[in-house]
Amino acid sequence: MPKIGLEVHVHLNTLKTKLFCSCSSDYINKDPNTNTCPVCLGLPGAIPVLNEKALTYAIMVALALNCEIAPALVFSRKHYFYPDMSKNYQISQYDGPGSMAVAKSGVLEITNKKIRIRRINIEEDPAKIIYPTGSMLTSKYTLLDYNRSGIGLLEIVTEPDIESPKEAREFLEKLRSILEHLGVCNCDMEGAMRADVNVSVEGGERVEVKNVGSIKDVENAIKYEIARQKAAIIQGLKVERETRHWDSERGISVPTRTKETDEDYRYFPDPDLPPYPISKDLIKKITAEMPELPDARVKRLVEQYGISRKEASILVMDKALADFYENTAKLYKDYKKLANLILNDYLRWLNDKNIRASESRATPEAIAKLLSLLDKGVITIKIVKEVLPEIVLKGADPDQLIKESQLTAIRDLEYLEKVVEEVIKEDKDAAEAAKNDPKVINFLVGKVMKRTGKRADPQLTNELIRKKLGV
Amino acid sequence: MSDLVDKLQRLSLIDLKEEEKERIGRDVQKILQFFNKINELDLSNVEPLFHPISQGKLRKDVAQSSLTQGEALSNVKRKENGFIVGPSTYGD
Numbered sequence: 001m002p003k004i005g006l007e008v009h010v011h012l013n014t015l016k017t018k019l020f021c022s023c024s025s026d027y028i029n030k031d032p033n034t035n036t037c038p039v040c041l042g043l044p045g046a047i048p049v050l051n052e053k054a055l056t057y058a059i060m061v062a063l064a065l066n067c068e069i070a071p072a073l074v075f076s077r078k079h080y081f082y083p084d085m086s087k088n089y090q091i092s093q094y095d096g097p098g099s100m101a102v103a104k105s106g107v108l109e110i111t112n113k114k115i116r117i118r119r120i121n122i123e124e125d126p127a128k129i130i131y132p133t134g135s136m137l138t139s140k141y142t143l144l145d146y147n148r149s150g151i152g153l154l155e156i157v158t159e160p161d162i163e164s165p166k167e168a169r170e171f172l173e174k175l176r177s178i179l180e181h182l183g184v185c186n187c188d189m190e191g192a193m194r195a196d197v198n199v200s201v202e203g204g205e206r207v208e209v210k211n212v213g214s215i216k217d218v219e220n221a222i223k224y225e226i227a228r229q230k231a232a233i234i235q236g237l238k239v240e241r242e243t244r245h246w247d248s249e250r251g252i253s254v255p256t257r258t259k260e261t262d263e264d265y266r267y268f269p270d271p272d273l274p275p276y277p278i279s280k281d282l283i284k285k286i287t288a289e290m291p292e293l294p295d296a297r298v299k300r301l302v303e304q305y306g307i308s309r310k311e312a313s314i315l316v317m318d319k320a321l322a323d324f325y326e327n328t329a330k331l332y333k334d335y336k337k338l339a340n341l342i343l344n345d346y347l348r349w350l351n352d353k354n355i356r357a358s359e360s361r362a363t364p365e366a367i368a369k370l371l372s373l374l375d376k377g378v379i380t381i382k383i384v385k386e387v388l389p390e391i392v393l394k395g396a397d398p399d400q401l402i403k404e405s406q407l408t409a410i411r412d413l414e415y416l417e418k419v420v421e422e423v424i425k426e427d428k429d430a431a432e433a434a435k436n437d438p439k440v441i442n443f444l445v446g447k448v449m450k451r452t453g454k455r456a457d458p459q460l461t462n463e464l465i466r467k468k469l470g471v
Numbered sequence: 472m473s474d475l476v477d478k479l480q481r482l483s484l485i486d487l488k489e490e491e492k493e494r495i496g497r498d499v500q501k502i503l504q505f506f507n508k509i510n511e512l513d514l515s516n517v518e519p520l521f522h523p524i525s526q527g528k529l530r531k532d533v534a535q536s537s538l539t540q541g542e543a544l545s546n547v548k549r550k551e552n553g554f555i556v557g558p559s560t561y562g563d
Contacts, residue, residue, distance in 0.1 A: 015532055016533065016534050017533065017534045017535075022530070022533065022534055022535035023534070023535075023537045024534040025534075031540060031553055032540070032552070032553040032554045033540050033543045033553055033554070033555065034537065034543070035537050036537055036538055036543045037537055041538075041543060049528055049529070050527065050528075050529050051529070051532050052529040052530060052532060053532040055529065074521075081484050082560065083558060083560065097519065097521075098519060098521030099521075129560065130554065136561050137561050139559055139560075140559055141556055141557065141559055142558065142559060142560055143551060143552075143555070143556060143557070144554055144555040144556075144557050145554055145555075146543070256561070264478075264482055266482070269521045271522065274524040274526060274527035275521070275525070275526070275527060276528075276529065277526060
């Protein structure tokens with residue numbers, strides 16, 4: 001079994017300001033270096049002061065991941081030379097003399113398995129590096145934008161309890177849902193969740209793939225590393241401890257630093273940031289104000305709407321999707337039919353376009369109306385499925401859509417009988433076979449549907465064919 | 472001592488000539504000896520102190536204005552389209 005551990009970096013992008021200064025946290029799409037101050041530029045003598053809300057958020061995440069919370073918040077300097085960090089150290093947290101992580105020893109449960117959380121750190125994000133050629137490998141120099149420098153991050157580190165790319169994906173999806181329910185991270189934003197992935201296979205050393213930008217890429221990077229490392233071992237090569245870089249475009253990892261074991265960050269407590277005690281009262285207050293978390297929500301959805309646990313779990317994996325379901329359920333009371341539509345067809349269109357529920361254009365009113373039209377027999381389920389993408393992707397109004405396209409169901413008996421007769425006359429063999437085989441009846445229903453532009457009511461058509469054939 | 476100087480040289484990303492290594496080695500030795508004086512004291516009953524100030528401060532999450540691009544880049548030697556130009560990050 002491969003051993004996989006993740007270091008997940010989460011942008012605290014629902015904070016209004018950076019971690020240690022009052023610059024705005026809204027840095028995306030701004031002109032380069034227009035969102036900075038002496039603190040986040042790392043100018044000498046500038047004094048960092050911690051954002052109060054960042055501490056609250058860190059404690060919320062620690063509680064949600066069942067962690068032990070440190071008695072005091074202490075920051076350390078992590079020293080390294082890299083163009084993204086002009087003061088040559090990152091303000092971070094470290095377990096050592098006089099310092100500790102804000103939280104440790106937690107657990108997150110995925111299907112049939114507990115993934116242990118080693119620790120949670122609060123730290124600042126470095127500046128953004130832009131490669132003029134678009135690639136780290138071929139750029140002769142770098143361009144730096146400090147707008148992102150100093151944005152608050154949580155680093156959530158797991159024990160190497162993950163054993164497959166699929167488990168890693170499930171872990172990250174659950175974590176993302178927790179972060180969204182807590183409101184500490186808008187995970188849809190660019191770079192909001194990144195991970196360093198540690199992978200080792202039997203007979204090899206641990207390899208770290210740095211800075212993987214999405215859940216899909218984490219899954220791919222792990223698949224790639226397992227294959228690469230296994231192949232190396234089969235060929236009798238050594239898998240040595242190293243750091244690699246994930247090339248998302250090409251779907252491969254490439255080596256970066258060569259002297260990994262030589263790294264020495266010379267951590268020490270940051271003299272600019274005296275410890276801040278985390279009182280029992282503060283933890284109690286935050287505990288009392290915790291919002292509903294995914295596990296509790298799944299349980300409630302099952303009880304409240306009578307849907308299955310599996311259905312509830314899929315809804316809750318994407319907070320916006322669960323919100324959408326519940327908002328629509330206020331308007332439309334056949335909760336199972338609603339869950340069915342959202343989980344099968346609605347979600348399929350989102351996945352097809354590779355977007356999340358928050359980006360859907362559909363309103364709860366539109367979906368409720370669509371299902372009501374189906375219940376009243378105005379439209380068929382085929383038509384529901386056909387107009388759904390227009391509603392999801394373009395925000396179309398179901399009434400308008402159905403009126404314009406004349407997609408109402410045909411329940412006109414006389415007309416339908418005529419079409420059924422035609423179809424049976426044209427395909428005598430099928431009609432004969434249908435007398436003994438319900439599957440062939442469905443084939444005939446399909447022909448009627450085709451001829452009526454999918455507007456025939458399938459149930460009614462089925463009955464008419466049976467009557468006509470005398471079965 | 473020369474191992475220590477080699478390590479410091481590597482960590483601080485500077486190149487030292489042989490005679491510089493010797494001189495710096497002697498200086499580092501002196502500094503270490505100076506700090507070793509603390510080791511002569513009996514501190515078994517003293518709690519380690521990592522900060523002279525016992526409690527830090529927090530600030531409210533309220534945004535204030537930032538520097539302009541011109542101000543932010545006023546001390547930057549090499550710039551390009553509002554970016555700071557830095558070294559390549561690949562290879563040695």
